[in-house]
Amino acid sequence: MIDIRLVRDDLESVRDALGRRGVDPKEVDRLAAMDAEARAAVGRRDDVRAEVKALSRQVGEARRSGDTARAEDLAARSRAIGDEERSLNVAAEEAQDEVRQTLLLLPNLPGTDTPDGVGPEDNVVARSWPDTDMEYTEAQRVPHWEVGSELGLLDMERGAKLSGSMFPLYRGFGARLLRALTSFALDSHADEFEEVRPPTMVLTETMVSTGHLPKFEEDAYHLERDDLWAIPTAEVPLTSMWRGDVLDEADLPLRLTAATACFRREAGAAGRDTRGLLRVHEFDKVELFAYATPDQAPALLDSMVARAERMLQDLGLQYRVLDLCAADMGISASRTFDLEVYSPGVDMWLEVSSVSWCTDYQARRANIRYRPTAGGPPAFVHTLNGSALAWARIWAAIVETGRRADGSVVLPEVLSPYLRGETVIPAAG
RNA sequence: GGAGGCGUCGCCUAGCCCGGUUUAUGGCGCCCGCCUGCUAAGCGGGUUUGGGUUAAUCCCCAUCGCGAGUUCAAAUCUCGCCGCCUCCGCCA
Missing domain, CATH: 1.10.287.40 (Serine-tRNA synthetase, tRNA binding domain)
Structure with missing residues (x-):
């Protein structure tokens, strides 16, 4: 707050x-x-x-x-x-x-550099990669749900049978691809970010700390019997790891990365983007998170965006960076960059990452402070979070982008070590 | 799930039975000062965190795991909850 x-x-x-x-x-x-x-x-x-x-x-x-x-x-x-x-x-x-x-x-105060605007149409495209748009063949113009069922990678029907619609079920190479992506991401952030595996069900207070409650109760899954909430992002448990604590400035920035399932009811999005993996109730995501001093925060924001971008480049996916306008940011953010990949099969830009600087908004809700080395009373930390990355839509983009004329799918070479060297999903035979 | 023990100001610790001279004791650590050729020791003072008020000092309120209750008055008594430890049960 x-x-x-x-x-x-x-x-x-x-x-x-x-x-x-x-x-x-x-x-x-x-x-x-x-x-x-x-x-x-x-x-x-x-x-x-x-x-x-x-x-x-x-x-x-x-x-x-x-x-x-x-x-x-x-x-x-x-x-x-x-x-x-x-x-x-x-x-x-x-x-x-x-x-x-x-x-x-009340939402956080927007940063001075945050663009003005009244809605998503006012978000600013900060940059695109590659410099010139990629060329796509007819073979790449097939939506991932068709590719997925043709090659036995994705079974939305059986997912729905177990849990209702918008709960994907991946099979075979499709499931392995997800596991590879998670390992690849965690390894590539291991140089600076401590790997964490937090609980995926949390107390009400933990949800309030990030800003997900009380305002957005309708968006979250709640287990009434135990009064626990299914996390919509690893940002939620990571923010509360030091809830109520006073950190030493020497320990900052404190950087964490975590792979978790994320659960979203998508209550306000009924009927929108419902095909395939465009919008699902459960997806895996690797999150980057940092506690920082106010001085450290701006550079960290840039570096976290850069990390997410670097992964998209490594995966060979076309993307653009959106500088979100004041009206389109989440409640906790003062500055947010969204990364959208272009997915040729559905011909859409898909949001696969959102990197936010929350200043002391969440720290004040969660009462997380640090003791300045120079002395003086404890001050609130700044929190930053960003996806790197959200796999469901990345999975869709990879499968669509990698599809060849013969129906096989070529996977990004960087994943090879995580796929036992098998980077081609064979065509249906 | 059952039984027992424990949770005090950074760390350790006294206080709880028997409520009120407790502004929560003492030690360690840390900070300031004195002393000192230097260091150590010694001596004196300070050292939870919020909120209110103030030009500032002062002062006031809250804070002994969390919450509720009893009382003129609660770290202290009662109840509930949470966490940790030991043992038992169950179990991947």
């Missing part, structure tokens, strides 16, 4: 910044008023509480000196004030809770 002090000290700039994200300025004004009221209520409560405590101390002193009558009198007075304290306390807590609930629903 954003720093409430910013709302107090510079209401105008918060109004402007959140306005760029489509937040009604009146909402910000309302927050400022609630905050002022909450502080006043807490002050009233604390004053009365101080009185109760002072009287209670005097009761003890009177008791010790044997003045029972005086002790009883003081206790009675304290009792009377206690009733007032209780009602003031309820009011104070309600007022504070109201501020927090409002704060939890």
Whole structure:
């Protein structure tokens, strides 16, 4: 969440910044008023509480000196004030809770470099690779679900039989391709990122820390019996690894990579991009994550985007980098770059990575701080996350891009070590 | 799932039975100062983290795993939960 002090000290700039994200300025004004009221209520409560405590101390002193009558009198007075304290306390807590609930629903402030805009159409294409568009043959113009079923790689029907639609089931070479991609990705980040295998089901608090709750409850799978949530991305558990902790600045940046399944209900996307692997409820993804100081964050953002891009280049997939406009970013982000690969069979740009700098927005929700080497009080860390990469759509792009006239599919050479050297999926015979 | 033990200010630790002179004891570490040819030792002071208030100091509130309760008053009593350890049961 954003720093409430910013709302107090510079209401105008918060109004402007959140306005760029489509937040009604009146909402910000309302927050400022609630905050002022909450502080006043807490002050009233604390004053009365101080009185109760002072009287209670005097009761003890009177008791010790044997003045029972005086002790009883003081206790009675304290009792009377206690009733007032209780009602003031309820009011104070309600007022504070109201501020927090409002704060939890407000998005992060967009960065100064973040492009303006009102929707996806205002995202800026920062760059493309390769410099000139790739050429595609007729053989590559076959959608992956056709290639997948023809070669026995993907069985959406049986997936649906087990779990309902949009739960893919990969077979044979198709399943091996996924495993190869995960190994390839983890190995290529091992130089700087510690590999982690976190749980895929998490507590409510863990989901709140990243910003996925309370606002986007409808998008997540929830196990009611145990009150656990299926993670929509490894960003969720990784953010909470140091929740509530104070790190040493010397340990920053702290870089992690994790391969997990990701679960998304896609509640708001009914009927959109439903074919094949374009949009699925469960997919595997390798995530990059970092805790950093504010100074380290910008360079880390660039390096994480560069890593994701490097993988796409290694895989030989055409892509473009989108600099997301203020209105299209996720709730926690202040700056986001999306990577989209061009997939010739479906003739679409597919989002396969989203790299975000969340400044201290998530750290404040999760209360993750670091102790500055130079001294001074602990400060909130900055968190960054990015996919490198999301496999379902990468799988689609690889299978479509690699398809040859004879129906076989050539896989990227970089995966060879992970495929026992078998980089060609033979044509159906 | 069952039985028992434990969770205190960076680390260790006292306090809990028997609620109130506790602003939570002491040690280690760390910071500042004194002393000193230098270092060590010694001496004095400081050292949880939030919030409120203030020009700043002061002061006030919260914080002894988390939450609720009892009480004029809770680290201390009661209940619930979480985590760790030991043993048992079950189990890949």
